[in-house]
Amino acid sequence: MERIILIRIGEIFLKGNNKNFFVSLLKDNAKNALKGIPCRFVSSQNRMYVERYEDSDERTIIDRLTKVFGLYNLSPAIKLPTDFTEIAKVCSDMSPKNGTFRVTVNRADKKLDKNSMEISREIGAYMLRKESGLTVNLHQFDFEVNVDIRENGFSYVFYEKIPCAGGLPVGCGGNGMLLLSGGIDSPVAAYLMAKRGVKIYAVHYHSFPFTSEMAKNKVIKLAQIVSDYCGEIELFVVPFTDIQYAIKENCPIEYMITIMRRFMMRIAERLAEQYKCGAIITGESLGQVASQTMESINVTNSVVKKPVFRPLIGSDKSDIIEIARKINTFETSILPYEDCCTVFLPKNPVIKPKIELAEEMEQKLDVNGLIEQALSGVEIIHCNNR
């Protein structure tokens, strides 16, 4: 008899010929999530099990697994050889001593001579004999004892099903290059795209000395937090100060942010090509700031060919904050360090920029030269929490 964790995987995406691909990806992701915790990870049919761990690690294991996209739910359970007397005894010992209950048996092992109804009744009867404070109520019960009898000669007793993150296994949806700023939105965008199976790469623009090492560390910290859901994130820190200087010197101040963002998109696309990302991801939400109006998005979008995924485009700030709190990035996001967009923030940034004007202004800049120079200074950081 030992404590184990029983994991169920979502079934919807398991149809068709891709099943093996999905399952093996999911298994790898779940295993990776448990890195550093001594335990055994077993996968069979549509289930996975975590066994042979220290009791004191159980909470951590559950916490980590509930963040793996593609898992459906899980149950901490007792694993024991299929022997009805033993099972009934365990059910009785583990259950509360008072209240109403039901026993639900799931019998995958069809070779047994009793059916699930009969087994439920026997276990229920045993429990009633042991504890006078218990009564059976199949419909309105205080707790449910689940007994899962498998074909491998073992049975599992559990009480609760803890929902997991749902979604698709990270990696099955291709790679995406996220613009990660350090604010509230971009980590949430990472989370949402990872939930649809996208493996996240991230690019951050760093304007030392205008933005500090602390600001950079904050971005690394955000990537680490999100990696609980996304798996390890490769973060590209791109030196951006010289580009900002060049724009400040040569372009009208109200177009500062517009042209900066065009550079950001171009560099993100270059990195996306290099790392085989099929899309660029941003945390933009329509109308949130001057650079996120429809006109601004047109002007910044026009410099790239790859699709740009904006999972938050229709979300209110309050909705975004709610997710940020849930995934634990909010507290870090609101640490008050400068980000590169606030450094040369004009008093009146253009709200409805024009592509032709932006292009004309960029004539004065050595766009490719500046991009090459920035890319040559990229620092790559592997962000994970393990």
Place this chain on the structure above:
Amino acid sequence: MIFLDNASTTKPSKDCINISGFYQTERFFNPSAPYHPSVVAAEDLSHFRDTIIKKLKGNGKIVFTSSGTESDNFALFCSKKRNGSRIIVSQSEHPAVATCANELKNRGFDVVFCPVDASGRVIEEEFLQLLSKDVSLVSIMHVNNETGAQNDVKRLCALTKNFDSNILFHSDGVQALGKVPVALDDLGVDFYSMSAHKIHGLRGVGALFIKNGLHLRTFLYGGGQEFNVRSSTENLAGIAAFSCAVDYAINHQKENYEKVKDLNGYLRTALSEQGDAYKIISDPGGSPYILNFAMRYVRGEVMVHSLEKYEIFVGTGSACSSKKTDRTVAKFANLSPEYEKGVLRVSFDENTSKDDVDYFINKLNLEYLAIEKYMRG
């Protein structure tokens, strides 16, 4: 490396490290235990306490704490005050005092903030206006941590006591200890906060001087250490280093002061030569260990980062965010908008050389010119 942020912390001296090492490895015993090595440790503790009090010419006792901040909290919260009475603190206090004062205000005390001049020094006439029969406590720092402004604590304390001898007078001496002359009896204060790591001691050790005849309420309950007002197993290693640091700092106070005063004057002149680029905030009459100035157009934090690449470390004298606009210096220094975000704090120690200052001013000017042109307008 050129470390010009000694007001934030100083490099521990070899002597301090050696003596603390001895108490961490050899004489590590808990001074409260009954066996012989502990009795020796207890005697040592008493010796260190006496050394510090003698060096500071104080007629009272020293309670060891974990920091200057703790000492300030201890004095402000545990001193006897009538409910709802008036507490006077200066407008330029360190957050360790200012936030305590705000909390006391929340608890119903009539907390008033005494105006200061543009260098952060308490204005005497304003202070006198605030004294009233309702005052129970005054807390005015000795040397300001951002500008080095030095309050005439002796005079302010005397004025207070003349007005009403029952008013308690606390002074935060964290930036004064070992840097400017400190004779506690002569100052006349009731409570005086100190910190070890500002004078080449170790972090995690502070002290509060309590004048004879005065009592504080218990701050930490427990095993009864530190005269039963601040329980905790004594940090003997840190206290030994503190005593060593005080000993050195007081013995060399005069010569170090003169040396640093020269450096301060030298840097002042060099900054003034740059015209409007820099506006000096620190008053020449303050502690020479701190020289605070503001740059036109360039943010202090940006310059701090720019100087990092030369391994020059200076302070901004405030939190690290431009979003946090309630910087103390900016509040009292009457800076015009071009200067208000450009505050830099240079703080010396006795080991700073003229060459260090030359190198600093050279790189400061260089970086200033490189950045300023992008930040104008």
